[in-house]
Amino acid sequence: MSTAISTAEEVHTHDHDHDHEHEHHELGFIRTYIFSEDHKTIAKQYLISGILWAFIGGSLSILFRLQLGFPEMSMEWLRPILGGWIDDSGKLDKEFYLAMVTMHGTIMVFFVLTAGLSGTFSNFLIPLQVGARDMASGFINMLSYWFFFLSSVIMFSSLFIETGPASGGWVIYPPLSALPQAMPGSGLGMTLWLTSMTFFIVSSLMGGINYICTIINLRTRGMTFTRMPLTIWSFFFTAVLGLLSFPVLLSAALLLIFDRSFGTSFYLSEIYIQGQALPNVGGSAILYQHLFWFLGHPEVYIVLLPALGMTSEIIATNSRKPIFGYRAMIGSMMGITALAFIVWAHHMFVTGMNPFLGSVFMFLTLIIAVPSAVKAFNYITTLWKGNLVFTPAMLFSIGLVSLFISGGVTGIILGNSALDINLHDTYFVVAHFHLVMGAASFFGLMAGVYHWFPKMFGRMMNKSLGYIHFWFTFVGVYMVFFPMHYIGIAGFPRRYYTFTALGNDSMAAFTDMNMFISIAAIITFSAQAIFAWNFFYSIFKGKIAPANPWNSNTLEWTTPINPEHGNWPGEIPAVYRWPYDYSKPGAPEDFIPQNVPHSATLESNLHEENAEIAREKDIEGLLGAQNESYTH
């Protein structure tokens, strides 16, 4: 196996050496693969980091699922790995349980589904799909990855310290997170968490600024906003969300750092802990929650929108049909983006916030269901009367739509403050957000990888393994999260090490179901090995990809199979049409790429499109200006 890979590497590097002969300036190994400014390389760096993080985050969840599913099981066999985190009775340490829950959340939300998803595909697709040679600033883009890397190293190292990583839940509510005496994880582990997140936010902002600048300024000639693929629209809205909300998390984190280390009282008031009355008065723990969720809620959409955007593209391509309601899709994403900023307090209905505010936020929250519903209906209508090609990417996209619906509908329940009273912080919430944001976004990530792998690595992934991976994951995800609703309706609170204290034999009633969920989780997690193998094997040994393997319309497929830094060897193609001309009546092929002018497709032009022919000259006339912008 290892020899196979090393030979593959040799072949691979050889290929690259060959390619480099065409380049004007040779870059060394370090500038090409490590400190690269090429958006494609940075995207791959994000992707591989994200995949590694996903396995770490996933394995943590398996550990705590073992505790929940098999509360009697001896964990002695994990002692070689976990050491002192297995207590004397051979069980998981109770604080370590909370640490794993916390780190699972942090890793999955930020490191996998924000950096791994947005970082990968915004970087990879924005320049390729808008027709740009690279990001607006390749250097800042490179810094963005390396800040993320630094943040990753710090977060990863916190898993190994003696007092354990941060343990107060991924939301790290103070005072628990502010007081090292409250739990060991609030000591050095929390300091590292905050440091890591600070770098993460810096990285996110650098990335986001780049995405926005590139989309606004570097679109190729003819690429008007209404001709942009929905992927680009979704990355644009995601970047706007991140740019406006991450700084608020930074301020929340900074104030927490002040409270922890410099004796301020932003979040602390009237605390008596471990036999000691602290001097802090006048702070508000609720303030932190407002600041946190001002990011935390948009974060849900930061995670979800790119997945929805890519799904739009993949579903249209593989249905061989235009996406239904292109403008409505943009409009609903715009609506979601705007509303995302004014719904945060629905996470706080029962935190002691003024109930009047609760009413306001319930109203705003339920409005956001409308654009979400529109999106779901539009996906379904896109499938209607299509000619569906079930590539692995398409399967994952359909899976995403199903998960988005299934997880989304329970949001209507939870967004209702009166109903949230009983369901808040129960497994109902866990089931809801894992389906709608966790699994749905993860499916988007997988769909994206399968769809754009040929463009990333110039090779194809094995489709059959892709199908098996999909079916295991899809069935598995539902088996894990669907029964969780029941446990939530039965009132089981989340972040419980065990449910004995609920009394009345209620724990016994769900012992089987918890075991079932854990087994399903283990199967689902193990099935990801199929993906990992397929992914890494195909990078080196996959079949060489054709130029446009999915017969897609967007610009990235007009580049060479292995695009160099700069993406197009010659002029950047111009864009004359929207990206969804699939199965157009009259056209000989069932797709017309965006760079094909209307004058070349007289037989299939709609009546109003013939007027576009006159404008083609204007678009061509912009070539000089466009080239100018790349010569400094």
Place this chain on the structure above:
Amino acid sequence: MNYLIGLLAIVFFFLAVSVIAKSVKLNNKLSGTEEDDSTVDNFNNANGIGMLIFWLLFVILGSWSFLHARPDFLPIAASEHGVKTDNMFWTSMAVVTFAFFISNTLLFYFAYKYRFNKNRKATFYPVNHKLELVWTVIPAIVMAVLVFTGWRTWRDITSQAPSNAAVIELTGHQFGWYVRYAGVDDGQLGNVNYKLIDETNSLGIDFTDKSSFDDFTATELHLPKGQPVLLKIRAQDVLHSVYLPFHRVKMDAVPGMPTKFWFIPTISTDEMRAKLGKPDFNFKVNCTEVCGRGHFGMSITVFVDEPEDYKKWVAEQKPFLATNPAYLDKVPTNLKSKASKYIPIEPIATDSTEAVSVN
């Protein structure tokens, strides 16, 4: 029984895999060659049919597992507002399950129906404003109705507590709940100050406030059935959250910011035991905001008593000052006479409190 779901699921896995494998073999035999280069491969039909099979099995297993889990859901709400929110929950659930069912059915059915066929061309159907308007307006109307009913219920639940409410203070700490009653004489809780907390006075009761003289503490929560109860909620160290699952009550406990929740318990402990046929059933207070190592175990027992039993129980409780006369020193001199009437002349009998609990 859950093993059965697991078993069925595993069977389904292998069925799916074998169906796929078989259809590939068949296709390979039919076409004779591997059509690797075309975008549509031999699995396409299997995947399309798989979508429909998946959904059918999902609906069957989903409905079955729901019916199976249903007896283990929380029993009928034991509070007035809880019955309302439960009804609303199940109504909303019906609405969203309908939406969930319809849209998923269409999704999977279309995936099956419109799987690739090389003799067919997809319909170029980019937009239909009327259709889009319909499915924007319908969810909007449904949402509006849900919001309105939800808002009315929420408004009632969070309204001012009636003035005759029994005032009870719950204070969360790592890892347990302190209970303090307002006492029989003035019905008002005295002030607390976290700086006054010591070994005995674990709540930091402030004895310069005369309302605190008759306050008494308890290790379990007793509630009067059919009467409004106002919980005044505090936390001493980190966030906690008061959760009475059977009463559908939840409210965070925040250090430095007292919170509250009022409700009317409607079913006594005895009635609930009879109803459920579980003679050892007890209502509980649990914690639902992660608070550290002992978070999961932070629970105390709740007794909902008939009003007269409740009155009797309250009357038998001794004020904190009575059980801890040393704290008379903390009372300012002008209030000493008022406070000292709570100090028993003879030593208190230690067994008097035990006899009345409803165990």
